[in-house]
Amino acid sequence: MKIGVNLDFNNTYEIEYLSGDLQFFQFTSFIEEGEELLLKIEINISNNIFLPNVFNLGFGPIKEDGTIDDRIAIRHTDRAKVYSTLLLGTLTFLRTVEANVLVGIDGSDKIRAYLYYRLLQNNYDYLTQYFRLIGVKYYVRLLRGNLNTDPYSADLKMLPHIRT
């Protein structure tokens, strides 16, 4: 898969629906097979005790039960436009919440995690105009045991409480 995606907030799809709290929105993308595909995006609190105020960004097409299918492989005709729209919605959410709120981006598998990592890295200069980007290998850091000196680290005694 190509990962040379140039994000551009001037090139986004129309967000067709937005919830009142901006944590849920939808837009339609086009896929290479020539069809339209409705994408659902949810920004939910992560519920990880070591990552307070961190929300998780999830997106994908909608399954029959109404949940997001974040494991399906989709060939979007314009991936830059899809990711730019996702981040536009995320930026809008962040503008309306307190300054200590963060949104985490993680892949549903290692390949996706790497893809998003490269996407953020390749667009770092552009994105830092609008976001404060923080890279965290948080489960690795949790194991280091420096609870009092590092907000993303924790004492080993607390590990049983980690929700994965």
Added chain:
Amino acid sequence: MNQNLDKKIAVLIAKANETKANKQKSPAISSNLQNSLAEKIKTREQAKSFMTLINAL
């Protein structure tokens, strides 16, 4: 800061506020809708199609 982006964000926030306002009006609509649906949805298949449609909205 990108002025076009600021405008886009303002439009989206206005849209979210509209959703919030519509939601506050929704109990009456919801009740009417429920009565109407109870008359029209007779089978499990119809209910399933309806839920698929609602989820897609």
